[in-house]
Amino acid sequence: MAPGQKRGQTIKLESSPRCPSCSELLDGATGLIADSAPRGGDLTVCLYCGAPLQFTEGLGLRRLTPAELAGMDAEVKHDFARVYRALARRPARRPPGSKQ
Numbered sequence: 001m002a003p004g005q006k007r008g009q010t011i012k013l014e015s016s017p018r019c020p021s022c023s024e025l026l027d028g029a030t031g032l033i034a035d036s037a038p039r040g041g042d043l044t045v046c047l048y049c050g051a052p053l054q055f056t057e058g059l060g061l062r063r064l065t066p067a068e069l070a071g072m073d074a075e076v077k078h079d080f081a082r083v084y085r086a087l088a089r090r091p092a093r094r095p096p097g098s099k100q
């Protein structure tokens with residue numbers, strides 16, 4: 001993220017979706033830009049397993065297909081790369097109650 005660029009605040013997801021890939025509860029979302037809240041069709045990444053996901057209309061989550069990933073435009077691929085770089089810099093997150 002560029003210096004001075006504001007990231008969106010973390011928003012609690014009342015829909016309490018689970019990752020369709022690892023089944024972890026994903027009850028919060030942080031936007032790449034300020035003042036953004038997730039909407040149906042928005043893309044996201046699971047903090048636990050890194051799966052590329054898309055919000056459904058009811059703010060559930062579905063995994064993106066390989067064809068959808070391959071067909072993403074360069075700007076979206078760049079945003080995913082930013083997210084993966086940010087995740088790589090974070091300490092490992094373990095869900096409560098998980099084994100070491």
Ligand SMILES: [Zn+2]
Nearest residue numbers: 019022046049
């Ligand atoms: Zn996951």
